[in-house]
Amino acid sequence: MHQIRKILAVGYSVRHIVCSGSRAGYEMYAADAFGDVDTKRCAKRHFRLNPFQLQADVKLLKEKIDGIIIGSGFERADFDFLNVEDRKKKILGNAPELTKEVSNKAWLSSRLDDLGIPHPLAYTGREIAEGEEKAKHFHYPVVAKPAYGGGGTANFFYTHEKELIRWAKQLPEFLFQEYIKGTSASVSLIATKKEAVSVSVNEQLIGLNSLCAPGPFVYCGNISPFECSDSERISEIAAELTHALGLVGSNGVDFVVTDDEPFVIEVNPRFQGSLDTVELSTGLNLVDAHVKAVKEDIFNERVEAKRYVAKAIVFAKQEGIVVENLDRGGIVDIPETGRIVRRGEPIATGIGIGSSRESAFAEAMRNVDTLQSVFMTGWQVRRQINSSFFLSNLNHL
Numbered sequence: 348m349h350q351i352r353k354i355l356a357v358g359y360s361v362r363h364i365v366c367s368g369s370r371a372g373y374e375m376y377a378a379d380a381f382g383d384v385d386t387k388r389c390a391k392r393h394f395r396l397n398p399f400q401l402q403a404d405v406k407l408l409k410e411k412i413d414g415i416i417i418g419s420g421f422e423r424a425d426f427d428f429l430n431v432e433d434r435k436k437k438i439l440g441n442a443p444e445l446t447k448e449v450s451n452k453a454w455l456s457s458r459l460d461d462l463g464i465p466h467p468l469a470y471t472g473r474e475i476a477e478g479e480e481k482a483k484h485f486h487y488p489v490v491a492k493p494a495y496g497g498g499g500t501a502n503f504f505y506t507h508e509k510e511l512i513r514w515a516k517q518l519p520e521f522l523f524q525e526y527i528k529g530t531s532a533s534v535s536l537i538a539t540k541k542e543a544v545s546v547s548v549n550e551q552l553i554g555l556n557s558l559c560a561p562g563p564f565v566y567c568g569n570i571s572p573f574e575c576s577d578s579e580r581i582s583e584i585a586a587e588l589t590h591a592l593g594l595v596g597s598n599g600v601d602f603v604v605t606d607d608e609p610f611v612i613e614v615n616p617r618f619q620g621s622l623d624t625v626e627l628s629t630g631l632n633l634v635d636a637h638v639k640a641v642k643e644d645i646f647n648e649r650v651e652a653k654r655y656v657a658k659a660i661v662f663a664k665q666e667g668i669v670v671e672n673l674d675r676g677g678i679v680d681i682p683e684t685g686r687i688v689r690r691g692e693p694i695a696t697g698i699g700i701g702s703s704r705e706s707a708f709a710e711a712m713r714n715v716d717t718l719q720s721v722f723m724t725g726w727q728v729r730r731q732i733n734s735s736f737f738l739s740n741l742n743h744l
Contacts (some may be wrong), residue, residue, distance in 0.1 A: 350413065351373070351413045351414050351439070351638050351642060352373060352374055352413055353373070353374040353375075353376070353391075353411060353412045353413045353414075354368055354373050354374070354375055354376065354412060354413065354414045354415070354416055354439065354634075354638075355375075355376040355377070355378065355412045355414070355415045355416070356368070356375060356376070356377050356378070356379075356415075356416045356418060357378045357379075357396075357415060357416070357417055357418060357421060358378075358379055358417065358418020358419050358420050358421055358617075358618075359379060359380050359396070359418065359419050359420030359421075360379050360380065360381055360383075360418070360419065360680065361377050361378070361379040361386065361416075361418045362377075362379070362381070362383050362385055362386040362389070362679065362680055363618070363620070363622040363623055363679075364416055364418055364618050364622070364634060365377045365386055365389045365390050366385060366386070366389040366679075367622060367626060367632060367633055367634040367635075368389075368416075368634040368635075369389040369390075370632060371632045371634050371635035372635075373634065373635075373638075374391050375389055375390050375391060376390055376391055376392050376393075376394075376412060377389075377390040377392075377393045377394065378393070378394040378395075378396050379393075379395075379396050379418075380395075380396045380420075381680070381682070382395055382683075383680050383681050383682060383683075384673075384674050384681040384682070384683055385674075385679055385680070385681045412437070413437070414437055414438070414439040414638070414642075415437050415438050415439060416439050416440060416618065416634070416637070417438065417440060417443070417446065417617060418617055418618055419615075419617060419618075419620075421617075422446055422447060422450035422495055422616075422617070423447050423450070423495050424443060424447075425443045425444065425447070426438065426443050439596065439637065439638055439641050439642070440595065440596045440597070440616075440617065440637070440641060441594055441595060441596065441598075441616045441617070445592075445593065445594070445616065446616045446617065447495075449592055449594065449614050449616045450495050450614075450615075450616060451494055451495060452469070452492065452494050452495070452522045452524075452613055453469070453471045453494050453522050455613065455614055456469040456522070456524075458592070459588075459611055462587075462588065462591060464584060464587075464588060464611055465608055465609065465610050465611065466610050466611045466612070467524045467525040467526070467527050467603075467610055467612070468484060468485060468524070468525040469522050469523065469524040469525065470515075470522075470523055471494065471519065471520065471521065471522055471523070472491075472514070472515035472516065472517070472518040472519040472520065472521045472522075472523060473515075473519040473520070475511065475512060475515035475516075475523060476512070476515050476516045476519060479512050482508045482511050482512050482515070483508065485508075485511070485523075485525050486525055487505070487506055487507060487508075487511075487526075488504045488505060488506045488526045489504070489505045489511055489523050489524065489525055489526060490502055490503070490504060490505075490523070490524050490525075490526050490564070491503045491504075491505060491514060491518060491521050491522070491523050491524075492521065492522055492524065492564075493520075493521060493522070494520055494521065494522050502562065502563075502564035504526070504563075505523070511523060527603040527605060527610050527612075528603075528605065529603040529604050529605035529606075529610075530550065530573075530575070530603065530604045531550070531551035531552075531553045531601070531602070531603055531604075531612075532548060532549060532550055532551055532573050532575075532581065532601070532602045532603070532604050532609075533548075533549045533551055533569070533599050533600065533601045533602065533619065533621055534547070534548050534549070534581055534582055534585035534586075534599065534600045534602070535547045535548075535549060535597070535598075535599050535619060535621055535622075535625050535633075536585055536586060536589050536597070536598050536599065536600070537596065537597060537633075537636050537637065537640050537646045538589050538590065538594050538595050538596060538598055538640060538646075539595065539640045539644045539645065539646050540595060540644050541644065542586070542590060543585070543586040543587075543589035543590045543594070543598070544586065544646055544650075545582035545583075545585055545586050546625060546629060546631055546633075546636075546650045547571050547572055547621070547624075547625040547628060547629060547650070547652065548571075548572055548573045548574075548575075548578045548581060548582060549569045549570065549571045549572065549573050549621045549624060549625065550569060550570040550571075550573035550704075551566065551568075551569055551601070551621075552566075552567040552568040552569060552570065552658075552659065553565065553566060553567060554567065555567045555659075557712070558659055558660060558661045558662060558715065559661060559662040559663065559664040560662055561662055561690070561691035565662070566620060566660070567659060567660050567662075568620070568624075568657065568658035568659045568660050568696065568711075569620065569621040569623075569624045569657070569658050570624065570655065570656070570657045570658075570704055570707060570708060571621065571624035571625050571627075571628040571629075571652065571655070571656050572628060572652040572655070575604060577604050577608075577609050580609060581600075581602050581604065581609045584600070584602075584609065584611065585600035585602075588600060588611065588614065589614070592614065592616075594614075594616050595640060595641050596637040596638075596640050596641045597617070597618050597619070597622075597633050597634075597636070597637040597640075598614065598615060598616050598617070598619075599614070599615040599619035599621065600613075600614050600615075601613045601614070601615070618633070618634075618637070620658070621658075623656070623658050623679065623696075623698060624656040624657065624658045627654070627656040627698070627700060628652045628653065628654055628655065628656045629650050629651065629652055629653065630653060631648060631650050636648065654700055654701070654702065654707075655700070655701050655702065655703055655704050655706070655707035656698070656699065656700050656701075656707055657698070657699040657700075657701075657704075657707040657708040657710070657711035658696060658697075658698055658711065659696065659697045659698075659699070659708070659711040659712060659714075659715050660680070660693050660695075660696045661693070661694050661695065661696070661697065661715045661718060661719060662691060662692065662693055662694065663688040663689065663690055663691065663692050663693075663694055663722070663724075664690065664724075665690055665724040666687065666688065666689050666690050666724065667687070667688055667722050667723050667724035668685065668686065668687050668688070668722070668723055669682045669683070669684055669685065669686045669688065669694070669721060669722055669723075670684070670685075670721055670722070670723045671684060671721035672684050673695055673717075673718055673721060675717075677697060677698050677699070677710070677711075677713075677714035677717075678695055678696065678697060678698070678714055678717070678718055679695070679696045679698055680693065680695050680696040681695055682694065682695055688722070694718060694719070694722050695718045697711040697712065697713070697714030697715040697717075697718065698710075698711055698714060699711030699712070699713070699714065
């Protein structure tokens with residue numbers, strides 16, 4: 348058995364993966380878009396994510412690393428710059444071609460039909476443009492979203508048929524999905540070739556104004572565990588679906604839970620943003636469990652929630668700058684002092700732990716307040732500069 352000790356995590360943001368792997372004793376390497384303080388602290392080496400340079404970086408590390416974990420933002424990547432043997436040997440998780448297939452929301456919608464699993468009615472823009480009568484099948488509003496990718500950053504509402512048809516013709520590759528009103532939730536699973544096991548049901552925080560979310564569908568964090576009357580049912584559906592799709596390692600299934608039944612929204616065939624809350628709630632190390640499930644085909648840990656944990660991602664309402672060191676307890680995804688954050692981008696993440704959902708979320712929001720207090724918008728910076736200039740001149744009078 349090929350021993351895994353040195354792992355490269357590649358994705359839009361990989362802090363959660365890299366720090367989890369480091370805690371489990373792996374030597375972690377990171378390639379992402381942020382290079383946060385805590386990412387660099389947990390990683391042996393960090394590479395700034397650059398699609399044109401990534402191939403060279405991976406090739407440079409190929410002989411040094413034992414495995415590659417693919418995170419968010421690389422659902423469509425094929426890693427064909429690695430040969431077939433290296434892809435099979437090095438990639439820890441689902442094969443790139445399977446990840447690409449399952450991440451395609453249009454393909455998944457058809458597969459859910461085949462499996463008889465409840466999900467929102469959905470058509471691609473091309474399907475609607477070629478058969479406009481399909482627009483009559485929806486109950487409005489309808490959500491348009493990219494066929495690939497998550498996070499809810501490019502999702503839009505359409506409220507009537509003519510508007511939907513017009514935009515479907517302009518966005519043929521988008522998925523147009525009936526909006527289901529309910530509570531957003533996710534199931535985190537560890538899968539071997541033999542079975543998939545639910546390790547946590549999580550509440551999703553979506554589009555919160557209190558976190559300055561740049562859109563109504565933007566992912567803002569999680570609270571684990573999520574307790575509802577359908578918890579057992581959605582865990583069963585998620586496990587059955589994950590196994591049916593042939594997924595291995597850490598995977599997630601997103602739901603909307605309604606008064607009538609739960610609906611599957613999408614499947615994430617990769618590590619999820621809920622890693623922080625799941626690990627802190629259960630004590631399970633997900634990267635270690637993932638590696639063992641993928642390489643040794645085993646997962647036999649007993650997992651149960653011991654506490655409530657909340658994760659709250661705060662976004663920049665205006666462009667600004669981080670003016671103080673945020674490297675303190677209860678804050679992760681820590682930006683370097685002086686980083687400029689553009690409007691709509693994440694600043695950092697507050698973590699809260701408590702004996703109840705409410706206490707955990709309240710602590711996370713207190714940490715959010717702390718990090719917001721050291722984020723200065725452009726006009727605040729200009730005002731401080733002008734004020735300092737005025738006082739400096741006043742002292743010379």
